Amino acid sequence: MVRIDFNRLRFLIIDDNAHMRRILRTLLHGFGTREVYEAEDGAAGLEGFTHYSPDIVITDWAMPIFDGLELTQMIRQPGANTNPYVPIIMLTGHSEKKRVISARDAGVTEFLAKPISAKGLYQRVLNVVANPRPFIRTKSYFGPDRRRNANPNYAGPERRKGGKADVIKQQPLLDKAKTTA
Amino acid sequence: MSEADSTMSDKKASLAAVSTFADHEVILPPNKLKKAVRKVHDTDVEFDPVAKAEAALAELSEDFSAWMGEECDRLDAARHAMRAGGINQGTRDTLFLAAHDIKGQASTFGFPLVAPVADSLCRLIEHTPDMSRLPLALIDQHVDAVRAIVTRNTRGDSDANAARLAQKLRTVTDEFLAYENRDRPDHLEAILSPAIAPG
Numbered sequence: 001m002v003r004i005d006f007n008r009l010r011f012l013i014i015d016d017n018a019h020m021r022r023i024l025r026t027l028l029h030g031f032g033t034r035e036v037y038e039a040e041d042g043a044a045g046l047e048g049f050t051h052y053s054p055d056i057v058i059t060d061w062a063m064p065i066f067d068g069l070e071l072t073q074m075i076r077q078p079g080a081n082t083n084p085y086v087p088i089i090m091l092t093g094h095s096e097k098k099r100v101i102s103a104r105d106a107g108v109t110e111f112l113a114k115p116i117s118a119k120g121l122y123q124r125v126l127n128v129v130a131n132p133r134p135f136i137r138t139k140s141y142f143g144p145d146r147r148r149n150a151n152p153n154y155a156g157p158e159r160r161k162g163g164k165a166d167v168i169k170q171q172p173l174l175d176k177a178k179t180t181a
Numbered sequence: 182m183s184e185a186d187s188t189m190s191d192k193k194a195s196l197a198a199v200s201t202f203a204d205h206e207v208i209l210p211p212n213k214l215k216k217a218v219r220k221v222h223d224t225d226v227e228f229d230p231v232a233k234a235e236a237a238l239a240e241l242s243e244d245f246s247a248w249m250g251e252e253c254d255r256l257d258a259a260r261h262a263m264r265a266g267g268i269n270q271g272t273r274d275t276l277f278l279a280a281h282d283i284k285g286q287a288s289t290f291g292f293p294l295v296a297p298v299a300d301s302l303c304r305l306i307e308h309t310p311d312m313s314r315l316p317l318a319l320i321d322q323h324v325d326a327v328r329a330i331v332t333r334n335t336r337g338d339s340d341a342n343a344a345r346l347a348q349k350l351r352t353v354t355d356e357f358l359a360y361e362n363r364d365r366p367d368h369l370e371a372i373l374s375p376a377i378a379p380g
Binding site: 001002003004005006008009016017019020022023026027028029030031032055056062063064085087092093094096097098114115116118119121122128129130132134135136137138139145 | 197204205206207208209210212213214216217218219220221222223228230231233234235236237238241248251252274277278281282284285286287288289296300303371372374
């Protein structure tokens with residue numbers, strides 16, 4: 001059995017609603033987390049992301065001006081920040097199929113529909129920590145692999161093309177910038 | 182391990198492994214969160230983080246009635262602002278965000294029958310294609326219903342009147358949306374399909 005040491009994780013909560021931030025903070029402290037940072041909109045969230053380098057981001061979707069989806073797209077821009085791979089858990093009242101797909105396509109790692117529960121949040125954190133997914137980069141997408149499972153009954157065409165290539169160790173962009181500066 | 186070996190090993194750990202294919206790359210980022218994974222025996226139940234978090238939330242719940250009241254006031258103010266200032270992007274968004282927050286929080290605060298009313302109001306605001314046609318009377322009915330359920334302190338999900346009220350508002354809203362979106366069959370199908378979000 002796997003257990004998470006929450007006291008070794010740093011969280012950033014981004015939600016414009018103070019009540020929801022308090023609830024999230026309470027749950028995370030209950031799990032054993034010590035480091036929880038908060039931001040009340042997407043812009044402050046992006047600043048907090050750069051400043052605090054959180055291990056996991058939990059963001060609301062619906063926020064004024066700069067929402068959680070836009071924030072995710074900003075974080076997932078390769079080269080734009082130190083950690084485009086950071087797990088992003090989107091906690092939202094939006095539950096329609098179209099919304100879930102939009103969040104997935106923006107690069108969200110896990111989707112958690114409100115109302116929030118301790119169990120639901122714990123499972124999402126456990127998933128991103130214990131079962132990290134590879135990232136996929138295409139012309140139009142950069143984010144966690146959207147194929148969670150291999151479906152043996154899938155009968156459609158294979159949309160990903162190309163044979164297996166060599167595995168290349170790639171220098172992180174930040175290190176590259178440091179060495180070329 | 183020497184310092185040089187250790188530095189080399191740290192460097193290796195920070196590299197992403199990239200497999201390149203014809204039209205995509207598969208990247209295995211360095212697993213920085215591995216530090217937090219601990220293997221324990223199935224019998225090791227000395228600490229249940231979910232139970233601990235639930236207990237912490239239960240302690241906080243003393244404040245939930247007051248918080249629900251504050252969210253209702255916010256929704257009410259947004260409704261009045263729309264009536265006073267007219268329907269525009271600003272008043273529409275403010276009303277939507279207030280309703281959306283209630284939709285997501287009402288069950289946590291102990292008012293699960295408020296959530297479907299707020300959900301219905303969100304759908305009305307979000308899926309009316311021409312916002313100038315938003316029916317203020319139907320908006321009022323939603324806001325008043327939220328207020329009534331909270332004021333009567335209707336907790337839990339067993340109050341038949343509150344459930345009937347929520348259902349009726351949803352039915353009227355869906356009929357209105359079906360008419361307003363009659364020329365957008367794809368959109369209509371999408372908004373009338375069931376939710377799939379995992380909770």
